[in-house]
Amino acid sequence: MFTIKARALAATLDRVALHRFRPDDDAHDADALVLDCTPRHLHVVGCGDRTLAVARTSVRGDVWTVPVGYDDAAALRAWLESSDCVTVEHVTRDGHQMLSLTEGVAQITVPAASHVGRLPWRALLRLVLDARKRPLAEGRPVQLSADDLALWGSAGAGGEAIEFRSLGPVGTLVTAGGDFLGLQTPHSWDGPTPGSGWASSLRTRLFLFAGNLLEVGARYGDITGTAWVVPARPGPGEEPTLVSADCAAVALPISKVLAVGKFLIRLPD
Missing domain, CATH: 2.30.30 (SH3 type barrels.)
Structure with a gap:
């Protein structure tokens, strides 16, 4: 059990909510968000046909993991809009596991999505972070802001895949099909090393x-x-x-x- 600001939980849900399988994908056993708690963080995991997104927020909680269907996650997100500070508890009731969120007399109970298969997101992220150290992955990172991505989005308006290739100090080459080229000037970068501080989150x-x-x-x-x-x-x-x-x-x-x-x-x- 832990207490968290509703806006912090809502923001964490929002960061991964778009990462889901398309309705026509044969992946109904993975169409859910995973809420995963460790003693230091609450993680929300979303998975799409080509993406895996993990957002986390600091809590002082227990250790549990619960898959939540998108409809139930949406209901939870809407409930948080009128909340300030909520208590989150993982419970087993009548033989079923669920999450209970309360604020005063207000309460919402979110059932676990029993149809969802296991998503080994920790193992996947460990593989990705380890791959960065291999010789084939060496090179300059491509650094784009949210505003940059919004600008380049129209390059693929016809369904073309947008590709970003680092040109080192020159910037980033952008292509979308055979009829589009662009150049993105480089950003300065003083952010954290990818994966830094995630050791406790990725620990089995x-x-x-x-x-x-x-x-x-x-x-x-x-x-x-x-x-x-x-x-x-x-x-x-x-x-x-x-x-x-x-x-x-x-x-x-x-x-x-x-x-x-x-x-x-x-x-x-």
Whole structure:
């Protein structure tokens, strides 16, 4: 549980909300935002057909991850418009996991999107950041402001892909199909190194329970063939809860799962 300014949560949602699959894409099991909490940050993750976006804001919270359907995320975003400071809590109620947001007597409950598959965004970002250090990735970065991007957007009005290529100190070459060339003069850059300060956000969240090393957000299978998700790290002295990975999304204490399923095997992402 943590408390956050409504405008901070709304801004974090807005930064990734446009990153989603097109309605005609066969990717309904990924059409959601992922809200992922660590002790230092709340992350909101959006994924599209060619993009992955992660925005975060500082909190003092627990460890949990919840996929939220876009319709529910939109309802949450609208509710935040009339809020000032809200309390966010990850709860399991009637066998289902959800997020409960309250401000005084006002409350909104956002259910987990049980149809959504696991999005290994931390692993993907670690790969991207590591690739920057490879010889093929060496070179000057292409630096564009939001105003720059707005100017170049019309270059692809006919559906052409817009390509930006660094020319070093000269600037950036812009092409869009075979009939457009442009040059963007360089910006000075004194911003942070990409990935700097993200070590805690990209760290895999593991905990040990009854001899089992479990990862928050990971999927596990038991002897019956049932797949389970670990939605959150339990508090001290608490028993972990597992959520079935099917549409029913039933939540059970791990002891009840093991009583029938006997053991848990980590499933691939």
